[in-house]
Amino acid sequence: xxxxxxxxxxxxxxxxxxxxxxxxxxxxxxxxxxxxxxxxxxxxxxxxxxxxxxxxxxxxxxxxxxxxxxxxxxxxxxxxxxxxxxxxxxxxxxxxxxxxxxxxxxxxxxxxxxxxxxxxxxxxxxxxxxxxxxxxxxxxxxxxxxxxxxxxxxxxxxxxxxxxxxxxxxxxxxxxxxxxxxxxxxxxxxxxxxxxxxxxxxxxxxxxxxxxxxxxxxxxxxxxxxxxxx
Amino acid sequence: xxxxxxxxxxxxxxxxxxxxxxxxxxxxxxxxxxxxxxxxxxxxxxxxxxxxxxxxxxxxxxxxxxxxxxxxxxxxxxxxxxxxxxxxxxxxxxxxxxxxxxxxxxxxxxxxxxxxxxxxxxxxxxxxxxxxxxxxxxxxxxxxxxxxxxxxxxxxxxxxxxxxxxxxxxxxxxxxxxxxxxxxxxxxxxxxxxxxxxxxxxxxxxxxxxxxxxxxxxxxxxxxx
Numbered sequence: 001x002x003x004x005x006x007x008x009x010x011x012x013x014x015x016x017x018x019x020x021x022x023x024x025x026x027x028x029x030x031x032x033x034x035x036x037x038x039x040x041x042x043x044x045x046x047x048x049x050x051x052x053x054x055x056x057x058x059x060x061x062x063x064x065x066x067x068x069x070x071x072x073x074x075x076x077x078x079x080x081x082x083x084x085x086x087x088x089x090x091x092x093x094x095x096x097x098x099x100x101x102x103x104x105x106x107x108x109x110x111x112x113x114x115x116x117x118x119x120x121x122x123x124x125x126x127x128x129x130x131x132x133x134x135x136x137x138x139x140x141x142x143x144x145x146x147x148x149x150x151x152x153x154x155x156x157x158x159x160x161x162x163x164x165x166x167x168x169x170x171x172x173x174x175x176x177x178x179x180x181x182x183x184x185x186x187x188x189x190x191x192x193x194x195x196x197x198x199x200x201x202x203x204x205x206x207x208x209x210x211x212x213x214x215x216x217x218x219x220x221x222x223x224x225x226x227x228x229x230x
Numbered sequence: 231x232x233x234x235x236x237x238x239x240x241x242x243x244x245x246x247x248x249x250x251x252x253x254x255x256x257x258x259x260x261x262x263x264x265x266x267x268x269x270x271x272x273x274x275x276x277x278x279x280x281x282x283x284x285x286x287x288x289x290x291x292x293x294x295x296x297x298x299x300x301x302x303x304x305x306x307x308x309x310x311x312x313x314x315x316x317x318x319x320x321x322x323x324x325x326x327x328x329x330x331x332x333x334x335x336x337x338x339x340x341x342x343x344x345x346x347x348x349x350x351x352x353x354x355x356x357x358x359x360x361x362x363x364x365x366x367x368x369x370x371x372x373x374x375x376x377x378x379x380x381x382x383x384x385x386x387x388x389x390x391x392x393x394x395x396x397x398x399x400x401x402x403x404x405x406x407x408x409x410x411x412x413x414x415x416x417x418x419x420x421x422x423x424x425x426x427x428x429x430x431x432x433x434x435x436x437x438x439x440x441x442x443x444x445x446x447x448x449x450x451x452x453x454x455x
Contacts (some may be wrong), residue, residue, distance in 0.1 A: 212293075
């Protein structure tokens with residue numbers, strides 16, 4: 001147990017901050033995913049063939065390749081791409097992109113693909129009458145989306161978004177391969193320096209279980225709150 | 231993008247694909263057995279057995295696959311008792327560790343899929359079997375299990391694709407699967423785009439094939455209500 005104490009001798013504080021890092025990356029990735037989803041959901045639902053294909057390509061490709069591949073591509077490829085752009089502007093030094101940003105972006109792209117599917121399903125399940133009623137009232141298309149469709153879409157997608165959140169939370173463990181110190185990386189370091197991998201990976205498993213358990217509780221609260229009127 | 235490089239690394243990536251497929255097939259096989267076993271425990275009325283099966287699926291669905299893989303690969307080797315037993319032959323090999331971790335993981339998801347399938351079987355089928363005097367055991371093996379498997383085909387297809395993506399984690403414990411080969415190419419040539427995009431195309435192709443096989447099976451054996 002002294003291995004988990006706070007301070008210089010134990011790994012308690014390191015693991016605590018690593019947990020906060022995992023939460024931070026997950027929230028950042030989820031937010032980035034929402035941005036992607038809000039861009040690609042209209043594309044997937046659009047009647048224009050080209051836009052449709054773009055939307056479908058995004059979700060199909062991202063959901064069809066391993067998460068690790070996206071992370072590696074961004075982590076190794078991202079540095080090269082940024083350095084290439086910098087060299088056009090006359091800077092030839094080595095640039096390292098922050099591991100947090102690449103990690104959150106990579107996981108965000110992945111969770112965005114899942115969120116897109118969730119949003120698409122939610123919009124399709126909104127009653128047709130809602131669209132027609134707002135049209136009859138002469139509401140503009142853009143306002144119709146923001147004031148009528150979006151609020152209902154968000155309510156309908158909470159249960160499925162909670163699944164996406166769980167997937168995102170677990171996917172952040174993969175960022176550890178790029179060196180960002182979150183739960184997995186910290187346990188790896190601790191296990192290496194104390195030669196007690198069984199203990200530290202068990203602690204990591206428990207931390208993830210606590211995170212998923214707590215987030216389920218919070219999401220259930222949210223769900224019952226948003227479903228009050230129904 | 232260097233198309234020539236992409237073509238030249240293709241054969242070595244195909245070697246990795248063979249290992250990926252081997253990992254996938256063996257873990258899906260063991261996973262299905264484990265999943266069926268725990269699904270049967272889940273529909274048991276005894277609260278203790280029920281809780282145990284629920285705990286199993288909760289643990290494996292609530293923690294990342296990477297943690298499970300590390301726990302089995304690095305963690306189990308730490309137990310003196312296991313190292314001295316005959317099991318050491320199995321758990322010292324990264325390949326077997328990967329299969330154990332993947333099977334347990336997919337087993338947890340499969341048990342949930344099958345459980346919901348068991349619970350949604352119409353009462354009428356079981357009642358009909360009962361009224362015909364079919365024993366409980368035969369009802370279970372000949373009626374409930376086949377219907378449950380048919381009903382869970384679509385969800386199980388998704389699980390196979392998720393597991394295909396999951397096998398890429400084997401590369402972090404030194405297995406040279408498709409992902410491992412792609413990483414090697416990246417390290418040797420410093421061409422991440424070529425290496426990972428070629429691997430991505432192969433993964434997409436595999437996903438596409440699995441998707442279509444499941445679709446075909448669904449059409450052929452799918453359960454029409």
